[in-house]
Amino acid sequence: MKSKTSFFNFALLKKNTIRFSPLWILYSIFWVVAMPLMLGMQLSNQTYPLSMEDTSYAIGTMLTVLGPAIACVCGVAMAMAVFSYLYNARSVSMMHSLPIRRSTLYLTNYISGLLFMVVPNLVVALLTAAVSLAGGVFCPGMICTWFLGVSAMELFFYSFAVFCAMFTGHLLALPLFYGILNILCIALYSTIQAFIAPFLYGFKFGSNFSDEAVLWFSPMFKLHSVVRVSEIYNSEYTAVTGTVIGGTGALAVYACAGVVFAVLAYAAYHRRRSEAAGDIVAVGWAKVVFRYGVGITAAFTLGQGLYHLVFSNSALRGSAMELVCMIVVGALGFFVAQMLLHKSFRVLRRSVRGSVICAAVVLIVFAAASLDLTGYINRVPQADRVQQVQVEVGAYGYAEATLEGDDAVEQVLALHHYVLEHRREIQNQADWNGYYGDEYNSVYVNFRLNYTLTDGTTLSRSYNFWVQESDLDDPVSGASLLQNLLNNTEFRADYYLGALTQNVDDDEAAVVITGGMLTYYEAGEYDVEQERTLSTAEAQTLRDALLEDAAANRLDTPLLFGETEEYTQTHYVNTLCITYRADSTDENYQYISLTSHMTSTLQALEDLGIVGEHITLRTEEEQRQGLENGTYVVPETEASGPVFVPAEETAEEAA
Numbered sequence: 001m002k003s004k005t006s007f008f009n010f011a012l013l014k015k016n017t018i019r020f021s022p023l024w025i026l027y028s029i030f031w032v033v034a035m036p037l038m039l040g041m042q043l044s045n046q047t048y049p050l051s052m053e054d055t056s057y058a059i060g061t062m063l064t065v066l067g068p069a070i071a072c073v074c075g076v077a078m079a080m081a082v083f084s085y086l087y088n089a090r091s092v093s094m095m096h097s098l099p100i101r102r103s104t105l106y107l108t109n110y111i112s113g114l115l116f117m118v119v120p121n122l123v124v125a126l127l128t129a130a131v132s133l134a135g136g137v138f139c140p141g142m143i144c145t146w147f148l149g150v151s152a153m154e155l156f157f158y159s160f161a162v163f164c165a166m167f168t169g170h171l172l173a174l175p176l177f178y179g180i181l182n183i184l185c186i187a188l189y190s191t192i193q194a195f196i197a198p199f200l201y202g203f204k205f206g207s208n209f210s211d212e213a214v215l216w217f218s219p220m221f222k223l224h225s226v227v228r229v230s231e232i233y234n235s236e237y238t239a240v241t242g243t244v245i246g247g248t249g250a251l252a253v254y255a256c257a258g259v260v261f262a263v264l265a266y267a268a269y270h271r272r273r274s275e276a277a278g279d280i281v282a283v284g285w286a287k288v289v290f291r292y293g294v295g296i297t298a299a300f301t302l303g304q305g306l307y308h309l310v311f312s313n314s315a316l317r318g319s320a321m322e323l324v325c326m327i328v329v330g331a332l333g334f335f336v337a338q339m340l341l342h343k344s345f346r347v348l349r350r351s352v353r354g355s356v357i358c359a360a361v362v363l364i365v366f367a368a369a370s371l372d373l374t375g376y377i378n379r380v381p382q383a384d385r386v387q388q389v390q391v392e393v394g395a396y397g398y399a400e401a402t403l404e405g406d407d408a409v410e411q412v413l414a415l416h417h418y419v420l421e422h423r424r425e426i427q428n429q430a431d432w433n434g435y436y437g438d439e440y441n442s443v444y445v446n447f448r449l450n451y452t453l454t455d456g457t458t459l460s461r462s463y464n465f466w467v468q469e470s471d472l473d474d475p476v477s478g479a480s481l482l483q484n485l486l487n488n489t490e491f492r493a494d495y496y497l498g499a500l501t502q503n504v505d506d507d508e509a510a511v512v513i514t515g516g517m518l519t520y521y522e523a524g525e526y527d528v529e530q531e532r533t534l535s536t537a538e539a540q541t542l543r544d545a546l547l548e549d550a551a552a553n554r555l556d557t558p559l560l561f562g563e564t565e566e567y568t569q570t571h572y573v574n575t576l577c578i579t580y581r582a583d584s585t586d587e588n589y590q591y592i593s594l595t596s597h598m599t600s601t602l603q604a605l606e607d608l609g610i611v612g613e614h615i616t617l618r619t620e621e622e623q624r625q626g627l628e629n630g631t632y633v634v635p636e637t638e639a640s641g642p643v644f645v646p647a648e649e650t651a652e653e654a655a
Contacts, residue, residue, distance in 0.1 A: 009100055009108045016112040020081045024116035027074055031120060034062060035146075036127040043135035053231065055137040056243040059128065060229030063149045063245065068223040071150065075157030076178045078113035079165050087171040089277045096274050106269045110162060110262060117154045121147050145245050149227070152251045156219065156258035163261040166268035167286050169279035184297070185217035191300045195326075196369035198319070201377045201423055204448060204462035219254060226250045233581070280340045291337045295358035298333025299326040303362075319366075326362050331355035377423075380416055381459055383409055387452045391491070394446035395467070399486065399558035401494035408490045415481045416449065419463045422478070426465040441469040441561050445482065469561045479560075486558045493550035495558060498590050499582045500543055501550065513540045514587060516578040518605075520615045532615055538608050539578050545604035546578075546592065554597045568620040570596040 017024075039058070042050055050058075085091040095105060125147040132138045164178045197203045215222040226247035231240045268283065276282035281290045303326030311321045334354040338347040368374065388404045389412050403409060419426065445467055451459040471477035485491060493501050502511050516534035534542070549555055556571070572594040580588055594601065594617065605611040 007104055007107055008111070009104050012100070012105070012108045013112050013115075016082055016109065017116075020078075020112075020116065023077060023081055024120060027117060028120040028123065030070070031124040032127065034066065035059070035124050036131045039128060040131045040135070043131070043137065050135070050137055052137045052139055053240045053243060055132055055135075056139040056142040057229060057231060059139065059142045059146050060243055060245050063146045064224075064227050064229050067150050067153050068220055068227070071153035071157045072182070072220060074117055075154055075159075076161040076175050078116050078158055079161035080171060080174055082109040082113040083162065083165045084171060086165065086272075087169055087174075087277055089275075092274045092277045102270055103266070106266055110265075113162070114155065114158060117158065118151050121151055121154075139243075142243060142245075145248075149245065149248070149251055152255040152258075153223065156254040156261070159258035159261035159265065163265040163268070166265045166272055167281060167283050169276040169282040173280050182220060183218060186214055186221060187301060188297060189214050191304055192365065195300060195304060195322075196365065199366075199369040200372065201427070202419075202461040202463055203376070204450075204460040216253075222250060223247070223254070287341055290341065291334060291354055292358065294337035295330045295334030295354060296361055299330030299358055299362050302333070303327070303329035319370075323362065323366060327359040330358040330362060334358055378420060379459065380413065380420065381451050381453055383413055385453050385455070386413075387454050389452070390450040391485070392446070392448035393482070393486065393558065394448075395443045395482075395560045396562045397559040399491075399495050401491045403488075403490055403494065405490045408485075408488050411481070411485045411488055412449065415447070415478070415485060416461070418476075418478055418481055419447065419465060422465075426463075429466050442466050443469075443561055447482070467560070483560055486560060489550070489553045492553065492555045492557060496555045496592055497546055497550060499580065499588065500546065500578060500590055502582065511580050511582040513543055514579045514581060515539050516542070516576070518577070518610060518615070519575045521618060532610060534578075534610070538610065541608060542576065542601060542604055543578055545600040546598075548600040549598045552600075554599065556593050556595050556597075563620075565621075568624065571620050572596075572617045573620055573623050574617050576601075
């Protein structure tokens, strides 16, 4: 009689279901408690009843917060269970001697592990739907999104764990490889940045930490960064109308990647030798990758860690010692990899060539960075290629702005070129020890740039240098170029008004003003800081006045060298705050420092009746004089503002 074969074996599926029942039962209990049970308990509390929007947001939070972590852990646990027979010589020989094709074994075991998660997900989704329907907060869209989202995450992590399982013959090596590979890309990326940063002038360490390519190869970081839940408001931003999950495109990409990993694992399983059970690495060519991967990764991660832990604060600190640490640890890592592969300590001779190659890789990276073979240091974009540039200036104060205008971009590029032209002089300065001495008014500046170019790429740099106030008379000095940038109309408007400057001529403006407040000091027996709430109409009027002051360049200038006498006489201690919503569901706050130069804003405050006899503005000089002569006394309490005490009472207390 002709034998028949099948791509799926139901008897094996039944056996797996019974044998590994503790896994899927625990998994099911977790989600039942986290979803329908918790939801039912909250719905039973009539003191704080849940709305449909609240329920939808809570379910979405379960997906975005718990989903990636649960999928990552359960994915490898299920893979370890259903393919555990591969790691024991007797078990794998027995399974491969059965009249079942390898394709049937693989597909049955793979689908078994996937069903252990997807079926409980479906049951939990149905229970959650029943509980929410009974409670009158039925949200089928979010429940379906939760089911599909969690299942997509688990499809990826489980398939990736199965793929890793095909390349090792040791059960404990599977979770180790799986965990390392999930974070390997971002770990190497950050450690290599830390290694090359001291050699590349202007290198902004961590500036590209969130690069898309790096995050895509670090799924846990990517999913937590893009898969978010947010509430949708009505056009007036007065009520929540729904909930939406962001990052569904990333979920779809990872689900497709899971299918690809499953197919690759299937191909690897067909070529896997049964005799590989017990080996750390079960595939021949993967052993080469394992040796050099362990050696090079150990050099850049553990080698740098050893240097910073032991030698960075010693007399031996420096690039030479860092290289020694990396080369030694790299050689040790290669030796350990060889020892694990050969299951013997007698692999020293076999490790010499690999250790030399690992050392060569470290030296090549060092040479490329120290000699700037890529031209990184002197790379400055052309003005016509700059779409926008984000500038951060940390001096006496801190200022940040995003600039797009031609004049502002030209000023940024001029300062960028100045820093590069005076690179040697700047690097020879003492970083934090007062290069110009106490007799000069000098400031240590942190200057950060993030260009967005017309082709969609970015270019980031970070520089530290000293500027001296006496150099302001020199139009080509760093101090003068920096002060001109801080005085730029666009820079000041973006720094002080932020999103309030957006879409001012658009009938369907993305920025919606919602209100605000003004701080002031109420005169009377006590002089305590108060808040005057602004209506939406008042805030809108003040925004228009602020824009007039911005266009006339009457806004404040960020401080570079510190406060002057003129500064204290023109700057008010009062603070104006405008609240708004812009391209998001959350309310934003923009705080504005008021000065006597902002004539349009001051006039608007008077015309609206906000500032008058009862509410007045007070300069910093008036505040200082009041504190000196005893008019204003700051109490030694937890009060939020100063308390008014008459001068004669203060004199009596002193007597």
